[in-house]
Amino acid sequence: MPQKPDLPAPKPRSERVGFALVGLGKLTAEQLIPAVRTSQDAYVAALVSSEEDKGEEFARAFDLTEQDVYTYDTFEQLADRDDVQAVYIVLPNSKHLEFVRRAAQMGKHVLCEKPLSVNAGQARQIVDACREAGVLLMTAYRCQYTxxxxxxxxxxxxxxxxxxxxxxxxxxxxxxxxxxxxxxxxxxxxxxxxxxxxxxxxxxxxxxxxxxxxxxxxxxxxxxxxxxxxxxxxxxxxxxxxxxxxxxxxxxxxxxxxxxxxxxxxxxxxxxxxxxxxxxxxxxxxxxxxxxxxxxxxYNQFSLEFDHFAQCIQQGRAPWTPxxxxxxxxxxxxxxxxxxxxxxxxxLSPQTGTDLYRGTPPERPGQ
Incomplete structure (x- = not known):
């Protein structure tokens, strides 16, 4: 597991954004959960897994309770969790559209792993679902935060x-x-x-x-x-x-x-x-x-990513990588x-200007 960078202590939980991590694979276990522990503005409030037993095992290892574990079938119960303001979709690409839609319909902001989907058509549907629900959507392009x-x-x-x-x-x-x-x-x-x-x-x-x-x-x-x-x-x-x-x-x-x-x-x-x-x-x-x-x-790349999206949610700003x-x-x-x-x-269609598809620049370490 990665070493914890020597960063300032996180803010009190009441000042941070709670995330539900959807998908408990290698990336979540080895990178995302350790990264949130160094995040200043985010924390993990819930876990969503295809297997309840697996979710409960993760919960015990990462200081959560069994009540913080949901399955794909009980995902909508997160609507009742006010402490879960955002979800991070960490699933195979073809499942992104379904779970982004379900999250958006609950009013949860969405951080979605790259690629956003499997093709441009489905990716547009993801953007439309979040726009119609009035929630923020960020594509997890971690390299744009280092x-x-x-x-x-x-x-x-x-x-x-x-x-x-x-x-x-x-x-x-x-x-x-x-x-x-x-x-x-x-x-x-x-x-x-x-x-x-x-x-x-x-x-x-x-x-x-x-x-x-x-x-x-x-x-x-x-x-x-x-x-x-x-x-x-x-x-x-x-x-x-x-x-x-x-x-x-x-x-x-x-x-x-x-x-x-x-x-x-x-x-x-x-x-x-x-x-x-x-x-x-x-x-x-x-x-x-x-x-x-x-x-x-x-620094930790994923911590920077979590922090930026959490700040965008708190301040009502468009993410840098929407x-x-x-x-x-x-x-x-x-x-x-x-x-x-x-x-x-x-x-391709002619494009005029720079950073045409980007939002608010992130805060950067050391600045």
Whole structure:
């Protein structure tokens, strides 16, 4: 379990936002619950699991009672819990729409794991459900809350690298278990692009503040490999951003663990290696002043994410990574799959401006 960062003591519970965690898998057990213990503005008030026994086991381990445990069938009973103001949906992608709708109908704000859904159409339904219910919706793009990623963004957008020309990002890992839900199209909606490649895509948009204008892609689904009967093994995509900026994205479930982001400008470059794990991020910036590796205060990525959404709920502000950004990423990923299928360039709707789908910037550690 991750070490607890040396952070100030959380606020009194009465001043924090209570969350129900929906889905008790590895991410919840190993990252989310420990992270909430370092959160300043959030706490876990309830757990929702497919198995009541599993939920009660989690409750005993994390200082909750059996009365704080709900199943998918009793989920609506959370409507009576005034101390549960928000839910965090941590379920397979295809289940997001159902549970976001159910949460929104109870008047609960929603933090939803990425990708927001399985395609742009269902993602739009998620946004509509929350808008109609008058609740906030945030897509859990944790990398947009780290100081390393913000330093990379500032290096790009300040002009320190000169005019940006090229971006390159690889996010790959080996998925060994043929029965993993991520390899089931009905649950995941696709392969590595929706799961890990989305970090490359979303971070390139984040550091530039812009959206791609076209995509051209290819994918590979090896014959005879039981893991890839339903989803692709690898995807490679070229994306064209405004001003002639070209980006390359590569993602795979069959290649050695790699998580990098490189940005190359006329006067400098930056490298994040690794760029996307839960901790230990690396950042090296080279510009006309030389090469440096910035240092940052200790933090927990998920705590920053919890805190931002809790603050948005308390202050009535739009989250930095709202549901609309999740929809836009699905629009781009749908286009990548279409290009891979047809072998043609797919053009996207023209976008004008920067950070078009983002809300209120988050507070940042050390500032």
């Amino acid at each position: 100081p390393e990623h913000w330093a990379a963004r500032e290096a790009v957008q300040s002009g320190a690298l000169g005019r940006v020309k090229l971006l390159d990002s690889i996010h790959a890992q080996v998925e060994d278990d043929p029965e993993a839900w991520r390899l089931k199209r009905a649950l995941a909606g696709g392969g590595p692009l929706l799961d890990v490649g989305i970090y490359s895509l979303n971070t390139m948009q984040f550091v530039t503040g812009q959206e791609p204008e076209w995509v051209f892609a290819a994918q590979h689904q090896p014959a005879g490999d039981l893991r890839f009967r339903e989803v692709e093994e690898s995807v490679s995509a070229m994306l064209g951003f405004p001003g002639g900026v070209i980006a390359n994205l590569q993602t795979s479930y069959g290649a050695y663990n790699t998580a990098t982001l490189r940005v190359m400008g006329e006067d400098g470059s930056l490298l994040m290696d690794p760029a996307f794990p839960y901790g230990g991020l690396g950042l090296e910036i080279t510009d006309q002043n030389g090469t440096r590796q910035p240092a940052f205060p200790e 549901g609309e950004e999740g929809v836009q990423d699905h629009v781009i990923m749908d286009a990548i799959y279409e290009s891979a299928r047809t072998g043609q360039v797919v053009r």
